Amino acid sequence: MSKKILIQALQGERTDRVPFWYMRQAGRYLPEYNRIRSQMTFMELTRNVSAAVEVSQQPYLRFGMDGLIMFSDILTPLSGAGIPLHFAEKKGPVLEKVIRSNEDLAALQEFEATRDTPYVADILQKLRQFCDAEGPALIGFGGAPFTLASYLIEGGSTRSFDECKRMLFGQADLYRTLALRLTEISINYLSMQIQAGAEVIQIFDSWGGVLSVEHYQKFAAPYSQKIIEKLKEKYPKIPVILFVGNAAHLTAALSSSGAAALSLDWRVPAAEIRQIPPGIALQGNLDPLVLYGSQTTVQQETRSTLTRFENRPGYVFNLGHGIHPATPIENVETMVRTVRDYKLNHS
Ligand code: CP3
Numbered sequence: 001m002s003k004k005i006l007i008q009a010l011q012g013e014r015t016d017r018v019p020f021w022y023m024r025q026a027g028r029y030l031p032e033y034n035r036i037r038s039q040m041t042f043m044e045l046t047r048n049v050s051a052a053v054e055v056s057q058q059p060y061l062r063f064g065m066d067g068l069i070m071f072s073d074i075l076t077p078l079s080g081a082g083i084p085l086h087f088a089e090k091k092g093p094v095l096e097k098v099i100r101s102n103e104d105l106a107a108l109q110e111f112e113a114t115r116d117t118p119y120v121a122d123i124l125q126k127l128r129q130f131c132d133a134e135g136p137a138l139i140g141f142g143g144a145p146f147t148l149a150s151y152l153i154e155g156g157s158t159r160s161f162d163e164c165k166r167m168l169f170g171q172a173d174l175y176r177t178l179a180l181r182l183t184e185i186s187i188n189y190l191s192m193q194i195q196a197g198a199e200v201i202q203i204f205d206s207w208g209g210v211l212s213v214e215h216y217q218k219f220a221a222p223y224s225q226k227i228i229e230k231l232k233e234k235y236p237k238i239p240v241i242l243f244v245g246n247a248a249h250l251t252a253a254l255s256s257s258g259a260a261a262l263s264l265d266w267r268v269p270a271a272e273i274r275q276i277p278p279g280i281a282l283q284g285n286l287d288p289l290v291l292y293g294s295q296t297t298v299q300q301e302t303r304s305t306l307t308r309f310e311n312r313p314g315y316v317f318n319l320g321h322g323i324h325p326a327t328p329i330e331n332v333e334t335m336v337r338t339v340r341d342y343k344l345n346h347s
Contacts, residue, residue, distance in 0.1 A: 006066040006137040010200060010239035010261045010281045012314035018306060020339045021067030021139070022332075023243070023263075024322030025059040029329065032058050042087040043079065046072050049122045056127055060136055062329075063336045067200065067316075068136040070123055070193075074143030074204050075151060077189045080116030082109035083152065091156070098155040100163060102174060108152070111185045113192035120189075121196035128197030140198025142190050144205035144242075145182035145223035149175065152182075161210050168219050175219065183223045187230045194235050202241040202263065203227060206321075209246025216250055221257065228258040241283060245321060251276060265320035270308055281314030288319040291331045298331045302338040310345060 005019045027033055036051050045051055056071040075093055079085050084096040097107040114121065124140060131138045143151075150164045151157075158164065167175045190201055208220045228240050243263035244250055251272045254262050261281035264273065268285060276282065290301045302317075309315040317339045323332070 001132065004066070004135065004137040004199070006316060007199060007239065009314045009316050010241065010283075012260070012279060012281050014313050015315075017344065018315060018317050018339055018342060019066035020317040020336070021065040021069065021136075022059070022319050022323055023069075025063075025065060025069060026055050026071045027323060028325035029323055029327040029332070030058055030062070042073075043085070046076055047119045049119050049126065052119075052123045053126045053130075056123070057130060060134070063332065064136075065336075066136055067139045068127060068131055069139040069141060069202070070120070070127055070198070072120060072123070072141075074141070074148065074206075076117060076120065077111060077113065077142065077185055078108075078148065078152065080113070081111040081185060082107060093151060093156050095151060095155045098163075099149075099152045099178060100167065102177075105174075105178065105181070108178075108181055111188060113189045117189065117192075121192055124193055124196035124198055128199075131197075131199075137199045138197055139200045139202055140190065140193035140196075141202040141204060142186050142193075142227075144203050144208065144220065144227070144244075145179040145186065146211075146220035147205050147207045148182045148186075149178050150207050152178065161207070168215070179219070179223045183226050186227050190227065190231060191234060194231070194238055198238070200239050200241065201231060202243060203259075204243050206243070206245040208244040209248075209250065213249055213253055216253055220244075221253055225257055232258065239281070241281075243283075248272060255280060261314065261316070263318060267320070273308065278313060281316065282309060282312050283316040283318045284309075285318070285320040286335070288321055288323050288327070291323070291327045291335065293331070295331065295334045298334045299338050302335050303342065306339065306342045 005015050009015050009019050033055055052071045060068050086094055088094050128138050153164045153167055203224055231240055239260035241261040241263050242257050242259035248267040255276050261283055264284035266285050266287035286305045
């Protein structure tokens, strides 16, 4: 089998057309997702192998992306490590234990992915067969230690990061211990995903952008870098993509992460993008809320994103963050058509 186009781009090679996939491509904007989701809770869906496989395939069957991301959540390994959690309507994840002291750390149990989240390997094995028959590359993923720690410290989503920053600045040793545990958990979890068939790994540091450059370097970068380094050493052929949300001020820091590719959000200015060394593949970066606009706007904005990255050797079209549940499907179709029809100028 020839190399899949998504992998070519992520390894920095020029491609004949621009490959694409979308963060949160499986989800509530799809009626076929909602139909399955109405029969079980979110956490049940992540553990139900046949349902999770079906939900992962749904966006591909509609839009034919070049990447198929497994359906799960960045919090899945935490549930496997002894932190019960559920998703509350309109509120997001609720963790039933929080970590704010040395004693609390005991809640985070020893984690062995093949024992504690075997269903993730089963989902990936089934999806890999589908991907090899159909063509897309299989994407596995996990959360970066800083973002995972923020959920454990806050007990769920937060706007202010009060408790998280209270720990960074008041109990830095405790934070370091927690982040190191999460680094080990992530290496183990992502290695299992690769062994089960993931061909690409994306690390989500969704909240890294709430830190200054200096604090990002101190509290977030060392841990995601360690994961990337370890995966590269164990699985040199697997490209790792690093996504950091709201990170326009962090492009220089991200350029030294060791990741094969960076996933950029829409706030990164073109001048910053040009500063990223050419050996790093790029992915992004349309504002997902552009998809609330008219078809003409979607088409224009998609084209302008494609043009911005046209001269990069390894480029993957994506959104700058996940698709929102209220996104009209026709607009996703327009975006997909625009990417497919786009003619690259190089030959
Ligand atoms: O299609 C895909 O991208 C794969 C599936 C995927 C989900 N979550 C499914 C999901 C992936 C890659 C994630 C990652 C994830 N989860 C991140 C990183 C990406 C990002 O958005 O920054 C984060 C921060 C989480 C944590 C999380 N999960 C939150 C904050 C929420 C609630 C917010 C919301 O959208 O409701 C979730 C729930 C979640 N994860 C849903 C889906 C489809 C919606 C839940 C539902 O069906 O009720």
